[in-house]
Amino acid sequence: MNGGEVKFVPTHAENDHQLDPDEVIRAMGPRTFALILNNPNNPTGAVYPRSTVETILEECAYRGIQVYADEVYDHLIFDDDDFASVLNCSMDLDNIMCISSFSKTYSMAGLRVGWVIASQAAIKSLRRYHMFTTSVANTPSQFAGVAALTGDQQCVQDMVSIYKERRDKVVELIDQTPYMTGYKPGGAFFAFPGLPPHVDGSDLALRMLKETGVCMVPGDAFGEASTNAVRISFSTTCEKLEEAFDRVIPWMAKQQF
Numbered sequence: 001m002n003g004g005e006v007k008f009v010p011t012h013a014e015n016d017h018q019l020d021p022d023e024v025i026r027a028m029g030p031r032t033f034a035l036i037l038n039n040p041n042n043p044t045g046a047v048y049p050r051s052t053v054e055t056i057l058e059e060c061a062y063r064g065i066q067v068y069a070d071e072v073y074d075h076l077i078f079d080d081d082d083f084a085s086v087l088n089c090s091m092d093l094d095n096i097m098c099i100s101s102f103s104k105t106y107s108m109a110g111l112r113v114g115w116v117i118a119s120q121a122a123i124k125s126l127r128r129y130h131m132f133t134t135s136v137a138n139t140p141s142q143f144a145g146v147a148a149l150t151g152d153q154q155c156v157q158d159m160v161s162i163y164k165e166r167r168d169k170v171v172e173l174i175d176q177t178p179y180m181t182g183y184k185p186g187g188a189f190f191a192f193p194g195l196p197p198h199v200d201g202s203d204l205a206l207r208m209l210k211e212t213g214v215c216m217v218p219g220d221a222f223g224e225a226s227t228n229a230v231r232i233s234f235s236t237t238c239e240k241l242e243e244a245f246d247r248v249i250p251w252m253a254k255q256q257f
């Protein structure tokens, strides 16, 4: 990333893909410039509790580390009413940029409109960069964004309830799948089940696609620590999810791991 060295802090299905704040702090060093916190998380769907977010933010403020908080799934929360946005876990925005978008809450993926909430000084620098790269968001998408924000928000609640049903369905189906370690994602629309330690998720996903027609994203797309995992998206109907697992469950049972 712009010449910087990236350190990943892995999470695991056995631990509900929760982030250990002490592990995050241990990964910080004297040359750490920035931290990316994606909550709710893609690919795991994990939602980090307030205590985790507050501990990380406090340490970053103390060390002068910039926090880039990607909260594009902030409305897709299934179990916890109290979403711990960085915006309400910190006293100020001095070292925080909170990034969000219309893509997930309003199904406006591809229209390329989102926003950043940050300190005035940070916005000043960002505007300079933005001006010479994308210039502006396109006009029809801006009107769509205004309509989304000013319109009736019931559609968001309705969609969250539907995603919750799909989440429950996927959790149930993963539990029935041989060799997959499941857990309950609290948000977004992904599950990231683990596979046995020696299994190459990339090889598995490719063979699964060829032999069953079902597409899962291999874990190595999200870092070296998750090669033995696959990402399952549940942004589709429960019927489609059932059909996919009707093919995947017997196929997985035939694997010789």
Ligand SMILES: Cc1ncc(COP(=O)(O)O)c(C=O)c1O
Binding pocket: 038, 041, 042, 070, 072, 100, 101, 102, 103, 108, 109, 110, 112, 113, 114
């Ligand atoms: C964590 C995360 N951040 C950002 C984005 C991109 O959002 P947008 O469509 O607004 O560019 C995605 C889309 O998949 C995502 O999963």
